[in-house]
């Protein structure tokens with residue numbers, strides 16, 4: 001495979017700029033497309049998840065330019081329905097096939113860090129909700145512990161319960 005044209009996206013602004021145009025530039029070959037997913041599969045034998053992981057793009061955002069998204073005429077209801085469907089069919093198969101939680105896009109991790117402060121200690125409700133926020137974003141216990149400057153076990157005691165209740169009700173995800 002050819003060398004990528006760039007490395008990780010560092011800021012939200014960069015990401016917005018990347019998605020914001022008429023087309024999206026393929027960072028592997030420089031081609032421009034309204035949607036990248038088909039091109040990635042056909043030309044680079046790569047999934048959108050692999051692509052996002054490689055360049056630090058957020059999981060939540062489809063590889064589609066702002067213009068194509070606007071022209072697709074999908075209101076949020078239809079999109080929610082489609083994403084529910086997508087989840088049912090392949091999301092679980094691929095996203096968790098290696099048993100690992102997804103890594104957070106680096107720029108989002110930086111933002112979360114800035115937002116929470118490096119020493120967000122204190123173990124009350126507020127602490128709990130910080131852990132919850134990071135957990136929901138897909139961080140590992142170790143990563144959360146590092147960000148909040150606490151012991152991993154402190155984090156694990158909470159996430160353990162959340163993981164349990166999640167596996168009991170898989171439809172909630």
Ligand SMILES: [Zn+2]
Nearest residue numbers: 026028029031
């Ligand atoms: Zn390409």
